Amino acid sequence: MKQELEKAIAAAVKDLFGLEQVVELTRPDEQFGDYATNVALQLAKQAGKNPREIAEALREKLLETVKGSLVADVTVAGPGFLNLTLTDQVLVSALHAEPARSYAGQKVLTEYSDPNPLKPLHAGHLYTTLVGDTIARLIENAGADVIRINYGGDVGRHIGISLWAIIRKLGGELPEKLKEVPASERPTWLGARYVEGTAAFEDDEQAKQEILATNKRVYQIHTDNDHESPFAQIYWTCRQWSYDYFQVLYKELQVHPFDRVIPESEVTPLGVETVREQLKKGVYKESDGAIVFEGEPYGLHTRVFINSEGLPTYEAKDVGLMLTKWQDYHYDRSYYITANEQAQYFQVMFKSVEQFLPEAVERAVSMTHGFVKLQGGVKMSSRKGNIVTALEILDAAREAGAETGTNPSEETILAAVKYAFAKNRIGGDIVYDPKESIALEGNSGPYLQYAHARARSILAKAEQGSGELAELTVDERSLLRKITEYREAVERATSELMPHHICTYLYELAQKFNQFYEHNRVIGDKREAVRLSLVGHYADTLKNGLNLLGIVAPDRM
Structure with a gap:
């Protein structure tokens, strides 16, 4: 529908002015129509004409070519904006339009969650787990073969730190x-x-040296x-404790299972071998006994490898x-979903690999997000101990x-947390407010669940089936118009990988239905069949949108 109209306007521009022009339609306030474009203002310089004059010419051409088949009316506003109102039939047909499958045929890796064993799994991990799950759902919904990867650090200094303290x-x-520690x-x-x-x-300097020695022993375990050995038994047992805990959490969160969990120990040998090989070729350099990549020639900074x-x-x-990802999957896209503080880290790491494997x-793509903060804006830190764990959220x-x-049910609890995270634009910090997130009023997951259950309740009370959407009243058309915006909301969220666009749309849709239902009776009205059809499409749209967010749409609450 939207694409057809954009093509029709582009054809009119070509016919009238002999110019090639990409046309982009936007959604104006409802009072101005269903779509709008400023194409006349864009053409003014090239065409050498007043934009209002161009808009009037385009209006006449469109009324001649697509009135009745696509549009019911075309008007000109202001300095040359074109406002277009679709026919009711076109609007009804848009109900069946699926979001574009922009990732069709592509193999896409999404890496997220990435908790480290032997460390607390804090609210930041919860955030990247839930947002990563939604992003993977969006990409999969757009036709991709999505491979969900979870990568965690089972070797490294943090492991040495924990093991040293465990042994003490x-x-x-x-x-x-270790058997004395209750499982819970x-x-x-x-x-x-x-x-x-x-x-x-x-x-403590002595403790520091002991921890560094412990760290080396962990690498030797894998070698x-x-x-x-007793040391190895402690390591493997505690690592498994962590993995068991992660699985409990993922099951509780009802996120899509990961296709592969990759521990750092699995890829470390290949990483070390590659860095040493590329050292000989000049990609990496020796510096004070270490091997580094000098990022300054690329506007970056030097990092130790x-x-x-x-x-x-x-x-x-x-x-x-x-x-490993490239060799095993030869991906079309590989998304890393991590915290903002790692943005420069990934720039340097990517730039180093670009020197010998540019295609990978x-x-x-490195996608970064903000921190989940405690009330008062204090950043959580597992090192300092002032953390809120995922389960505590x-x-x-x-x-x-x-x-x-x-x-509230567990499904409602999950809806509260998932939606509270998803409705914020990725990139900014999040201050989680439990009371706001669980409220049945306002922009919350439970509110949208309730909106869906309310619609299903209306449908359950009906004694007749739904009817054809025809001869719509002003209020009916207004609700229908909002329902048809779902496709565009999903496409925008997918294109930008920003789930908050879906949240904004679903909240606006629920508000629009409330306004409709307040002034228009459904059950028992002479237009009951038509309105039942609208309620059905509304409920299905809510359900589809919530599913993309990983939220259950209950029939009852």
């Missing part, structure tokens, strides 16, 4: 004492050890494939990860729901 807490390398307390217990280890690393002790940094491991980098929503006396 156990009183030595005594893996049998394991995530919290591991998180506390990480905080203790970090404090020791920062404040030797050691599962038997292998440190002076011969251990790989995150950068070398990410080189291994990118090469050309198809890779969910518990906060449960407590807020209990305070309302509504006893």
Whole structure:
């Protein structure tokens, strides 16, 4: 519909002025029509005419060529804006238009969540898990073969920090004492050890040296494939505790299962080998015993890939990860969804790989998001211990729901949190407000769930079927117009990979229906059949949109 109209206007421009012009239609306020364009203002200089004069000529041409088949009316406003009103028949046919499959035939990797074992899984991880899940759904909905990847650091200094503190807490390398930690307390217990280890690393030089030695021992475990030594048993057991906890959380969140979990230990050897090979070719340089990539010639900064002790940094491991992704999947697109603070990190890492595998980098995109903050704007830090865990965010929503006396279901709790994250534009920081997120009024997930359940309730009360959408009243057409905007909202969200566009649309749609229902009876009205059809399309649209956000649309609440 929209594309047909854009082509018709472009054809009119070509016919009248002999000019090739890409036409973009926008949605104006409803009082001005269904679509609008400023193409006449764009053409003024090329055509050497007044934009109002151009607009009037285009209006006449369009009324001659597409009136009745596409538009009911075309008007000119202001200095030369064209406002177009569709026929009711065209608007009805738009109900069946599916969002464009802009990723059809493409293999797309989406990497998100990425929690590290032996560390607390905080609200920031919850955010990237939920937003990453939605982005993957959008891309899949647009026709892609989506491969969901979860990458976590099971080697590195943070592991050394935790293991050092774990061994101290156990009183030595005594893996049998791990059995004394209740299963329900394991995530919290591991998180506390990480905080203790970090404090020791920062404040105690002897502890720091012991932690660095522990870090080296972890790498040796993987080199030797050691599962038997007491030290190795502690490592493997605690790593599995973390993985078990992650699976509990993902199941509770009802996110799409990951297709592959890649631990850092799997890709580290390839990363180290590649960096050392490319060192010989001049991509990387030696500096004070370390191997670095000098980013300054590219307007970036220098980063260390292998440190002076011969251990790989995150950068070398990410080189291994990118090469693994490319070798195993030969992707059309690969999205990395991480925090804003990693933006410059990825610029340097990408630029280094670009020197020897440019095609993989050309198809890779780093998407970054803001921090989830505590009330008062304090950033969460697992190192300092002032963190809110992912499960605590969910518990906060449960407590807020209990305070309302509504006893929300788990599906409603999830809707509250998922929508609270998704409705904010990706990139900015998030301050999570449990009471606002769980409210049945306002721009919230539970409000949209209730809106869907209310529509299904109306349909359940009907004693007759829905009818053909014809001879629409002003209010009926207004609701229909809003329903047909779904396709454009999804296409925009997919094009920009910004789920908040869907949230904004669904909230506006629910408000539009409330206005309609307030002034137009459905059950028992002489136009019941027509209005039941509208209610059905409205409910289906809400359900489809909520599904893209990973939110269940219940029939009852």
